[in-house]
Amino acid sequence: xxxxxxxxxxxxxxxxxxADSFSKWRHREEPGEPAPGAKITFLGTGxxxxxxxxxxxxxxGFILVVGGIRLYVDPGPGxxxxxxxxxxxxxxxxxIFISHGHLDHYSGAESVIEGMCWGMFTRRGHLMAxxxxxxxxxxxxxxxxxxxxxxxxxxxxxxxxxxxxxREIKIKNAVLTPIPVHHAAENYGFILRAGxxxxxYTSDTNYIRSYRTPEGVQEMTPRGPIMDMLxxxxxxxxxxxxxxQVDVLIANVTSHNVYAHRHITTLGLPHLLKGGRVKLCFxxxxxxxxxxxxxxxxxxxxYVEGKSxxxxxxxEDGATYxxxxxxxxxxxxx
Numbered sequence: 001x002x003x004x005x006x007x008x009x010x011x012x013x014x015x016x017x018x019a020d021s022f023s024k025w026r027h028r029e030e031p032g033e034p035a036p037g038a039k040i041t042f043l044g045t046g047x048x049x050x051x052x053x054x055x056x057x058x059x060x061g062f063i064l065v066v067g068g069i070r071l072y073v074d075p076g077p078g079x080x081x082x083x084x085x086x087x088x089x090x091x092x093x094x095x096i097f098i099s100h101g102h103l104d105h106y107s108g109a110e111s112v113i114e115g116m117c118w119g120m121f122t123r124r125g126h127l128m129a130x131x132x133x134x135x136x137x138x139x140x141x142x143x144x145x146x147x148x149x150x151x152x153x154x155x156x157x158x159x160x161x162x163x164x165x166x167r168e169i170k171i172k173n174a175v176l177t178p179i180p181v182h183h184a185a186e187n188y189g190f191i192l193r194a195g196x197x198x199x200x201y202t203s204d205t206n207y208i209r210s211y212r213t214p215e216g217v218q219e220m221t222p223r224g225p226i227m228d229m230l231x232x233x234x235x236x237x238x239x240x241x242x243x244x245q246v247d248v249l250i251a252n253v254t255s256h257n258v259y260a261h262r263h264i265t266t267l268g269l270p271h272l273l274k275g276g277r278v279k280l281c282f283x284x285x286x287x288x289x290x291x292x293x294x295x296x297x298x299x300x301x302x303y304v305e306g307k308s309x310x311x312x313x314x315x316e317d318g319a320t321y322x323x324x325x326x327x328x329x330x331x332x333x334x
Contacts, residue, residue, distance in 0.1 A: 025119040031092040038066040038197060038323040040250070042284060042315040043075075043082035047104045047204070047254055050288035052077055057286055058317045059104045062250070066323070067174030067194025069094040072112055073201060079108025080115065086318060090115025095126035095171055096158070098140075099203035100187035101133045104285075110144045117146075117156040126171055127158035128178075130186040134162055163188045179242055181205035183262055191246060199323075200246035200278075202239070204285065207268040208260055209234040226257040232271045239264075244276025247332070248323055250315075252285035256300055259287070266300040270307035279332050280323065281308075284315040 044060030046052070052059050059076035060083070070093050072079075083090055093116040098106045106129070116125040123146060133139045142148050146157015161169055163178040165188070170176075173195070178188040182205045189203040210219045213228040243249055251272075254263035264272065266283065273281060283301055290296045297314035305312040311330055313321070327333065 025091070026121040028091060028118055028122075030124075031089075033068050034065045034070060038064075038194065038199070038248075039320055040064050040282070040323060041086060041088070041320040042282075042317060043086060043088075044078060045284045045286055045315045045317050046076075046288070047252060047285035048259070048287045049103075051286070052104050054288050056288055056291055058082060060108060061105070062284070062315070063088065063093075064192065064199065066192065066197065066199065068172040069174050071095045071097060071171075071174075071176075071192075072116075073097045074099055074105040074203075075108035075112045076104040077107050080111040082318070083112070083115075086320075091118055093125060095128060097176070097190065098127075098129035098133055099181075099189065099201075100130060100184040101137055101139050102184060102204070105204075106133060106139055109140060113140075113144045113158055117158060120144075120154040120156040122156045123158075124156070125158045126161055126169075128161045128163055128169060128176070130188060131162045132186040134160060181239065182236060189243070191242065197248070197323075198246040199248045199250070200243045201250045202243055202252050202264060204252050204254075204263055205236070205239060206260070206262050207236050207239055207264040207272060208232055209236065220261050222261045224258075226260055226265075226267060229257075229267060232268065235268070235271060240272050240276075244272055244274075244278060247277070247279050247327070249273070249278045249281045251281060251283050253283045253300070254285055255287050255290060256296065256303070258289065266304050269304050273304070273308035273310045276310075278310050279330060280326055281305075281310050281312045282315050282321070283312060286314075 042062045044058035046057035046059045060079045061074035064071045072093050145160050165180045168175050168177050175193045177191045181187050181189050181203050189201045192199045210233045211229040212231045212233050217233050253266050256266045301312045301314040
């Protein structure tokens with residue numbers, strides 16, 4: 001074995017590979033505009049602890065491409081791994097939206113920020129998150145918020161925008177409006193306007209406040225699965241008023257009849273949708289129990305669609321959906 005020869009080859013090849021990597025991540029040009037239209041890629045569709053530690057389903061959030069922007073929403077555990085598997089270059093992302101400070105919604109964000117900011121050598125992109133995530137609880141490091149310039153030359157970082165209720169954020173040709181919801185200390189869904197298209201994201205929120213049973217009206221409590229509901233009596237009027245008036249709704253449901261004190265669930269979602277103008281609904285943020293031991297998601301989507309008359313699809317891990325195609329199939333054009 002000629003160790004001197006091996007040494008020389010390793011030095012040459014490593015130097016060349018390092019230079020290529022340096023160029024790829026630090027000397028880039030801003031990407032062109034995405035193709036017209038509206039697409040959503042669900043890198044993960046899971047939520048709650050059981051999904052986090054089992055990754056059934058995955059907890060990587062989703063990417064919206066609409067209005068000239070590429071927006072990564074709630075990058076949870078596994079975000080960069082699932083983006084790589086999907087062939088998504090994080091260096092073209094324009095913004096990251098974090099709804100609240102729960103692990104399944106933010107814990108992959110720092111890695112995504114490094115990709116968006118080209119290895120933290122460039123100042124670009126937007127980071128939108130509650131102040132509780134940014135400052136109070138410091139769930140994202142000051143370095144990843146672009147506040148610590150290091151001697152090693154890592155001078156990059158995002159433009160940080162603390163979310164405020166109903167305060168519009170303009171990114172290129174889209175306008176995002178944070179909507180306060182009812183789950184965790186500080187939590188926001190959003191309405192995203194791109195041209196004539198309105199897309200809503202509920203984040204995690206409770207919805208039903210009381211419901212009728214054969215024995216009378218039952219207040220919503222953490223008492224366990226809802227087995228005896230006949231109809232919704234009281235509900236979050238603010239959530240219905242806002243999210244029933246979008247064209248496309250992305251709804252975090254978690255389950256059909258469990259955890260309803262913290263989530264919309266597919267028991268409550270038809271009530272939210274009924275009488276509104278939603279034309280297409282995606283359900284996501286599934287608990288592990290929705291897939292194991294039996295895949296309940298098709299029945300959950302069918303139930304929502306049957307009760308509300310709104311086309312409802314259950315999101316699948318790694319799937320990309322062309323929103324405009326789906327709307328046009330249903331006779332709606334934008």
